[in-house]
Amino acid sequence: MDAPTLIHGLKRRPLPREIEEARERIQAIAWNAGLRFCETVFEMCSFDEVNMIASYGGFPTRYPHWRFGMEYLRMKKGYEWGLQKIYEMVINTEPAYAYLLDNNLLADQKTVIAHVYAHVDFFQNNAYFAPTNRKMLDEMANHAARVRRLVDRHGEGAVERFLDRCLSLENLVDSHALHVRRPPSEKDLPQDLEPQRLPSKSYMDRFVNPPEVLRAQAEKRRKKAQERKFPRAPEHDVLLFLLEHAPLERWQADLLAIVREEACYFVPQGQTKIMNEGWATFWHTRLMTRHILSDAEVVDYADHHAGTVATRPGQLNPYKMGLDLFRDIEERWDKGRFGKDWIDCDDPGERARWDTGAGLGLQKVFEVRRDHNDVSFVDAFLTEDFCREHGLFAWEYDPGSRQYVVDTREFRAVKEKLLFLLSNHGQPRIAVTDANHANRGELELTHVHEGVDLQLEWARETLGNLARVWGRPVCLVTRVEDREVVLLHDGDTFRAEGLPGRGES
Amino acid sequence: MVLPIENDLDRFRRIVRGRVRKDLRRFMGSDELVGRQGKKVVSIPIPEIHIPRFRYGPNEQGGVGQGEGDPGDPVDGAGEAGDAPGEHMLEAEVTIEELAEILGEELELPRIEPRGRREVASPRSKYTGISLAGPESLRHARRTFRQALKRQIAAGTYDPANPVVIPVKEDRRYRSFQVETEPSSAAIILYIMDVSGSMGQKQKDLVRLETFWIDAWLTHNYRNIDTRFIIHDAAAREVDRDTFFRTKESGGTLISSAYREAVRILEADYPPADWNIYVFQFSDGDNWSTADTQACLEILGQKILPVANLFGYGQVDSEYGSGQFHKDLEASFGSDERVVLTRIPERDAIMDSIRAFLGKGR
Numbered sequence: 001m002d003a004p005t006l007i008h009g010l011k012r013r014p015l016p017r018e019i020e021e022a023r024e025r026i027q028a029i030a031w032n033a034g035l036r037f038c039e040t041v042f043e044m045c046s047f048d049e050v051n052m053i054a055s056y057g058g059f060p061t062r063y064p065h066w067r068f069g070m071e072y073l074r075m076k077k078g079y080e081w082g083l084q085k086i087y088e089m090v091i092n093t094e095p096a097y098a099y100l101l102d103n104n105l106l107a108d109q110k111t112v113i114a115h116v117y118a119h120v121d122f123f124q125n126n127a128y129f130a131p132t133n134r135k136m137l138d139e140m141a142n143h144a145a146r147v148r149r150l151v152d153r154h155g156e157g158a159v160e161r162f163l164d165r166c167l168s169l170e171n172l173v174d175s176h177a178l179h180v181r182r183p184p185s186e187k188d189l190p191q192d193l194e195p196q197r198l199p200s201k202s203y204m205d206r207f208v209n210p211p212e213v214l215r216a217q218a219e220k221r222r223k224k225a226q227e228r229k230f231p232r233a234p235e236h237d238v239l240l241f242l243l244e245h246a247p248l249e250r251w252q253a254d255l256l257a258i259v260r261e262e263a264c265y266f267v268p269q270g271q272t273k274i275m276n277e278g279w280a281t282f283w284h285t286r287l288m289t290r291h292i293l294s295d296a297e298v299v300d301y302a303d304h305h306a307g308t309v310a311t312r313p314g315q316l317n318p319y320k321m322g323l324d325l326f327r328d329i330e331e332r333w334d335k336g337r338f339g340k341d342w343i344d345c346d347d348p349g350e351r352a353r354w355d356t357g358a359g360l361g362l363q364k365v366f367e368v369r370r371d372h373n374d375v376s377f378v379d380a381f382l383t384e385d386f387c388r389e390h391g392l393f394a395w396e397y398d399p400g401s402r403q404y405v406v407d408t409r410e411f412r413a414v415k416e417k418l419l420f421l422l423s424n425h426g427q428p429r430i431a432v433t434d435a436n437h438a439n440r441g442e443l444e445l446t447h448v449h450e451g452v453d454l455q456l457e458w459a460r461e462t463l464g465n466l467a468r469v470w471g472r473p474v475c476l477v478t479r480v481e482d483r484e485v486v487l488l489h490d491g492d493t494f495r496a497e498g499l500p501g502r503g504e505s
Numbered sequence: 506m507v508l509p510i511e512n513d514l515d516r517f518r519r520i521v522r523g524r525v526r527k528d529l530r531r532f533m534g535s536d537e538l539v540g541r542q543g544k545k546v547v548s549i550p551i552p553e554i555h556i557p558r559f560r561y562g563p564n565e566q567g568g569v570g571q572g573e574g575d576p577g578d579p580v581d582g583a584g585e586a587g588d589a590p591g592e593h594m595l596e597a598e599v600t601i602e603e604l605a606e607i608l609g610e611e612l613e614l615p616r617i618e619p620r621g622r623r624e625v626a627s628p629r630s631k632y633t634g635i636s637l638a639g640p641e642s643l644r645h646a647r648r649t650f651r652q653a654l655k656r657q658i659a660a661g662t663y664d665p666a667n668p669v670v671i672p673v674k675e676d677r678r679y680r681s682f683q684v685e686t687e688p689s690s691a692a693i694i695l696y697i698m699d700v701s702g703s704m705g706q707k708q709k710d711l712v713r714l715e716t717f718w719i720d721a722w723l724t725h726n727y728r729n730i731d732t733r734f735i736i737h738d739a740a741a742r743e744v745d746r747d748t749f750f751r752t753k754e755s756g757g758t759l760i761s762s763a764y765r766e767a768v769r770i771l772e773a774d775y776p777p778a779d780w781n782i783y784v785f786q787f788s789d790g791d792n793w794s795t796a797d798t799q800a801c802l803e804i805l806g807q808k809i810l811p812v813a814n815l816f817g818y819g820q821v822d823s824e825y826g827s828g829q830f831h832k833d834l835e836a837s838f839g840s841d842e843r844v845v846l847t848r849i850p851e852r853d854a855i856m857d858s859i860r861a862f863l864g865k866g867r
Contacts, residue, residue, distance in 0.1 A: 395567055403579045427560065
């Protein structure tokens with residue numbers, strides 16, 4: 001697609017001279033600091049435009065759907081009521097596109113530009129982004145064109161209904177899907193149903209391979225094939241499974257494929273929220289304070305930055321968490337605070353003075369940004385010292401007082417809770433375990449229960465959508481209050497077996 | 506320039522409206538709409554329309570935070586990031602006009618045929634043009650400066666390098682308006698409510714909800730609407746809307762006093778040749794004496810009904826009320842076209858009561 005029509009319906013505006021000059025300078029500074037980004041195109045946007053782009057997940061060319069409108073309404077209201085403000089948007093494409101808000105202060109624009117270059121560096125160099133489609137802007141536009149064509153052909157109502165169903169299952173993708181080279185689908189494997197014949201001369205064949213034995217053998221194999229569980233191993237990419245095995249019409253499969261592709265595209269974003277924002281913040285503050293700021297801009301910058309890393313007790317700010325972790329890593333590797341000697345040292349005085357002059361900090365943070373995602377990042381670098389210094393705690397809901405209360409500050413528990421929240425980016429893990437459940441072509445899914453129950457009302461609705469896509473009854477095996485529960489839906493009615501305290505309902 | 510997102514927003518709004526329609530009965534019996542009434546629009550809090558997903562329960566999961574506090578201390582802001590249903594309230598704005606339309610379609614209310622030739626010419630001013638003279642408060646800044654710029658260019662005094670434009674008196678332009686008169690039908694709604702001791706808060710809430718919907722529908726049908734309020738216990742007086750819903754008296758009940766007040770107001774201000782007259786009375790059905798009831802029936806039959814389009818009586822049953830007045834009206838006017846009697850024992854009955862009141866198309 002030509003750049004000038006990038007934001008369809010929007011006029012492209014060249015950057016004002018002062019911002020373009022700042023951009024060029026910051027680009028050079030960021031590059032010299034070691035950031036490696038691809039070409040990045042900056043666009044000036046009004047509030048409405050930036051809200052629109054944000055509602056579309058960064059892609060102004062997205063397919064039509066009401067939920068984008070809802071999101072837009074919420075952002076607009078949020079801005080009008082002064083609850084939130086978007087400074088910037090950047091998307092993972094080549095070239096990368098970043099959207100600047102046109103009435104921000106110059107100091108804000110500079111901060112945002114530095115921030116954006118670090119994001120682009122992250123997109124380009126982090127391993128989890130490696131397999132993403134860098135032409136996603138075009139792909140999304142293609143998706144939009146396909147959806148519009150299907151709307152023309154099948155009607156807005158039908159397409160919307162089916163899209164709503166697919167979106168209801170949107171989080172049922174394998175978070176590693178982009179990285180996995182899948183074995184050929186079982187459907188395509190040669191079906192080994194022919195009985196084995198022993199070699200023989202033709203006149204001897206009747207005796208060497210007696211027909212009745214062959215028949216019995218064929219029958220046995222057929223039975224075995226039927227009994228074989230399908231899929232053989234739990235399939236976590238539920239959307240892909242549906243795409244390959246659900247009885248969908250072509251247009252439906254097309255929509256499902258679009259939803260799945262876009263969901264997969266956004267997976268690395270979800271997996272690296274803390275790292276990605278932390279990395280961008282780490283670099284914008286470093287570059288701004290060391291190279292870019294003019295004296296007159298310091299207060300505006302400090303104000304902006306303070307807003308970025310502000311925390312509220314009950315919420316973890318990924319910008320701050322990531323920034324602090326990267327800074328901690330830099331300091332530790334600069335001072336040689338790693339390895340066996342460091343771990344074995346128990347003397348607080350000695351630990352506080354510890355500095356081997358290793359000077360490996362910067363090298364290490366670049367390495368970390370290449371190799372990790374949020375889970376491994378927190379697992380490897382959230383230390384007990386860090387947890388104490390930054391006042392981390394775990395909280396929980398207290399049904400007695402009907403409020404959220406501090407649960408514990410104990411390091412192990414806090415870290416475990418955080419890792420759990422980050423695993424599978426906070427989504428329950430659900431896999432297809434049997435596509436021929438009860439030998440009736442029903443779909444059985446299993447929730448890998450990790451100590452937290454599903455919300456049942458949502459599960460009921462979602463299961464209904466799944467049943468309508470699968471075309472046959474579906475069931476979900478999960479646990480509620482530590483008892484195995486099976487939720488069943490046949491597209492019209494819902495049933496739960498084994499629900500504690502409620503019997504069968 | 507229309508942003509492409511506007512289409513999605515439109516679609517979302519249509520879905521919301523569909524929900525309003527589906528849930529009309531619930532809305533009619535709740536304060537949600539009525540409490541948020543602006544001049545022309547009502548903000549309807551819509552629980553965000555969720556696309557259901559498999560997800561954890563909001564209270565099950567807990568979280569990690571940062572800051573002060575010992576174990577057991579409450580945490581500010583925790584859980585707010587979650588998106589449990591009902592947590593985020595989206596406001597969808599629906600104009601009262603639209604609401605009335607939804608109401609009309611849903612209850613299948615016939616459009617009201619204004620009686621006779623009760624047309625009142627209502628003047629409306631429209632700002633349609635620009636004039637050379639006018640009050641300073643209507644000065645059109647942009648047009649004024651444009652004029653000044655033209656003049657300076659023509660006079661050769663405009664310097665693009667130093668673009669200063671100074672309007673002089675002759676450059677000034679003003680918005681001008683024209684007064685148009687539109688024939689329009691006018692209506693007066695007279696609400697009468699018993700505020701004696703037997704009318705509790707619950708009963709008054711029912712009345713408040715019901716009047717909101719009556720207002721919405723009649724406003725939709727008439728260009729000019731007057732609303733007047735009478736409260737009564739043993740004596741009656743006219744009050745404004747606020748007082749109408751807030752007053753609580755403890756005295757006895759003489760309904761005839763309110764009827765007399767109603768007649769006084771109608772005779773003084775609303776000649777039936779020019780006005781469509783609606784009288785709605787809400788009471789728990791208790792009157793002081795049968796003698797007073799007799800007086801009521803006479804006033805109603807001789808003074809009010811002859812001029813009214815509609816007399817609606819809504820009985821909001823209370824524990825203490827006997828409900829006798831409903832029976833008395835029924836006996837005397839049960840077959841009169843102009844009289845509609847309903848009972849509103851609870852919120853769910855509001856919809857049926859409205860349908861009865863307004864379903865006649867009078």
